[in-house]
Amino acid sequence: MSNKKIVLEDTTQGCCGSCESTSEKSKFSIYLPALFSFLMLTIGLIIDNFLKTSFFRGWYRIGWYSLAYLPVGYPVLMLAIKNILKGSFFTEFFLMSIAAIGAFAIGEYPEGVAVMLFYAVGELFQESAVKSAKSNIKALLDVRPDIASVWRDGAYLQVHPEDVKVGELIQIKTGERIPLDGKLISGKAELNTSALTGESKPLIVKKGETVLSGSINLNGVIEAETTKIFNESSVARIIELVQNASSRKAKTELFIRKFAKVYTPFVVISATLLTFIPYFIIDNYVFSEWLYRALIFLVISCPCALVISVPLGYFGGLGAASKKGILFKGASYLDEITKINTLVMDKTGTVTKGVFKVQEIETNGTEKEEFLNYLVALEKKSTHPIARAIAEGISATQNFSTKEIKEISGMGLTGVVNNKKVLVGNAGLLDKYKVEFPASIHSIVDTVLLVAIDGLYAGFVTVADELKEDANKTILELKKFGINKIVMLSGDKDTITQKVAQDLGISEAKGELMPEDKLNEVEELKKQLGRKVAFVGDGINDAPVLAVSDVGIAMGGLGSDVAIETADIVIQTDQLSRILTGxxxxxxxxNVVWQNIGLAFGVKALVLILGTVGMATMWGAVFADVGVALLAILNAVRLQKMKWV
Known part of the structure; x- marks a missing residue:
């Protein structure tokens, strides 16, 4: 396994850029500068206000407060200088530095120290909040197994998961994590999948079913045949999705960052004008008084609360969602999912379990045993849920050779089996190849797979699926959420599609659609004024629609890799109700983001006005600035504490 360190991008860079991670410093060394400055400031204030000794004057007093200032002020001052040298002049570090230096220049030493001290305290609170917000996401990194027990040369060997190939046999003992995706070879397994799906209830997996990497084996020793290499496994895919999510900013977040770049120079210019303009319009102008007001203006104008809390809010949302098995591929989709008013969904594997069972087999001019051998030989080459059901539900007596396999999206499979051209699929596939079949086939309600061998109709197999347990409740709740139009589009027979839609209370449904037909339907919906369309699907044929919809949602457990890669949101549990949770x-x-924006602007505007007319002190500005930042942080952290259904 690679030893590369995976680092989650810090979406809150800005005000917190001066802070180092608590994993890189001891807690003592982190808090020591602020603690030292606080003690020095407290002692200085006691001497100033209560002892009033003649000793504590002049250079002694300046020296004392300078010592109190340096531990918290020097790092910020250095960052301001570094940013200026890089061409980034107007930063929050620059604002805080000139406010503190200005306070020293007019003899307000305690207030100059207080500016930096409380700024540093705010940074520590912020760093703690960021760490907490990241914890849900970073916890995913812990589910990466370090060792795989693989069967080689007559024994189980301990190797890195990255060294295991597809098709190898691996063993997982009780309490161990499954290192790679695979197919269960042993009888039955009880797995804890909470790290992947957020589902606390153990998952029972039967022989032949899929086991996902990152799951914990709860009972007995199990064996599995690997179906994917490590870098393509479920756990690796989840980690990559979550890591990349933090780099895709929401529009609100991008706006705040752009706003801060304009806002900061505006504040500096305004503070400068506030200092000097009164000289020309006021008779009893006192420079130190107006400079003091300008410094208050600078302190309260610091955009930290916005720069911190907005991305922190989105980060908290991403973490909360990932904890419930919902992977947003970017903060922007947290915004987009709130705007949808139209939901289009596939049927198989989305509202139904996608676990089919063979119901009926009928042959035409071919021995049943031979018919099944041809059928299974071709279907076991496909990953489609129906194909898997047939391959696992029917036992072939002979292992026919296959070649030239071709999957025709929305229709079925073609290939050369035992040197004969075989077609397995729906009526559209046989029509495409001009193979005649009985018209009575169209009256069958269940899903029908027609088989043709060397251009002649050979028979059919029917399979049946069932609704997911949460499907009915989810459809009802979605309507309460303001999603006023729900449409089902399926490649399955129209009779089946209409029946499923009726059972779910969906008034608009269409079946027997090709991928391009689904695409056209969604594009037509998007053209309607005010429509914000989300599409939910899981198959390869759903990928084009997932890409073109405003919000593409893929079922990640049973879903194809193509669908998962194309979607904007992945529901790892395959539960339809997780759309509601998302x-x-x-x-x-x-709500949290806009509450923070309103809080920051409201309090700052009030104190700015009071400071400009001389009714606020530097102390008030410091407490207001730090207080707003702390309230915004605490509000953002609430997202991680909420209970989600």
């Missing part, structure tokens, strides 16, 4: 988290994140 909307709830998105709405709560949006």
């Amino acid at each position: 909307i709830r988290i998105g709405r709560s994140t949006r």
Whole structure:
């Protein structure tokens, strides 16, 4: 396994840029500068206000407060200088530095120290909040197994998961994590999948079913045949999705960052004008008095609360969602999911379990045993849920050779089996190859797979699926959430599609659609004024629609890799109800972000006005600035503490 260190991007860089991670410093060394400055400031204030000794004057007093200032002020001052040298002049570090230096220049030494001290305290609170927000996401990194027990040369050997190939046999003991995705070879397994799906209930997996990497084996020794290499496994995919999510900013977050770049120079210019303009319009102008007001203006104008809390809010939302098995591929989709009013969904594997069972087999002019051998030989080459059901539900007596396999999206499979051209798929596939079949096939309600051998109709197999347990409740709740239009689009038979839609209370449904037909339907919906369309699917044929919809949602457990890669949101649990959870988290994140924006602007505007007319002190400005930042941080952290259904 690679030893590369995986680092999550810090979406809160800005005010927190001066802070180092608590994992890189001891707690003592982190808090020591602030503690030293606090003690020095406290002692200085006691001497100033209560002892009033003649000793504590002049250079002694300046020296004392300078010592109190340096531990918290020097790092910020250095960052301001470094940014200026890089061409980034107007930063929050620059604002805080000139405010503190200005306070010293007019003899307000305690206030100059207080500016930097409380700024440093705010940084520590912020760093703690960022660490907490990241913890849900970083916890995913802990699910990466370090060792795989693989069967080689007559024994199980301990190797890195990256060294295991597809098709090898691995063993997982009780309490161990499954290192790679695979197919269960032993009888039955009880797995803890909470790290991947957020589902606390153990998952029972039967022989032949899929086991996902990162799951914990709860009972007995199990064996599995690997189906993917480590870098393509579920756990690796989840980690990559979550890591990349933090780099895709929401529009609100991008706006705040752009706003801060304009806002900061505006504040500096305004403070300069506030210092000197009164000279020309006021008779009893006192420079130190107006400079003091300008310094208050600078302190309270620091955009830290915004720069910190907005991305922190989105980061908290991403973490809360990932904890419930919902992977947003960017903060922007936390916003987008709150705007959807139209939901289009696939049927198989989305509202149904996608676990099919063979119901009926009928042959035409071919021995049943031979018919099944041809059928299974071709279907076991496909990953489609129906193909898997047939391959696992029917036992072939002979292992026919296959070649020239071709999957025709929305229709079925073609290939050369035992030197004969075989077609397995829906009526559209046989029509495409001009193979005649009985018209009575169209009246069968269940899903039908037609088989043709060397251009002649050979028979059919019917399979049946069932609704997911949470499907009915989810559809009802979605309507309460303001999603006023729900449409089902499926490549399955129209009779089946209409029946499933009726059972779910969906009034608009269409079946027997090709991928391009689904695409056209969604594009037509998007053209309607005010429509914000989300599409939910899981198959390869859903990928084009997932890409073109405003919000693409893929079922990540049974879903194809293509669908998962194309989607904007991945539901790792395959539970339809997690769409509701995703909307709830998105709405709560949006509310927290806008609450923080309103809080920051409201308090700052009030203190700015009071400071400009001389009714606020530097102390008030410091407490207001730090207080707003802390309240915004605490508000953002709430997202991680909320209970999500």
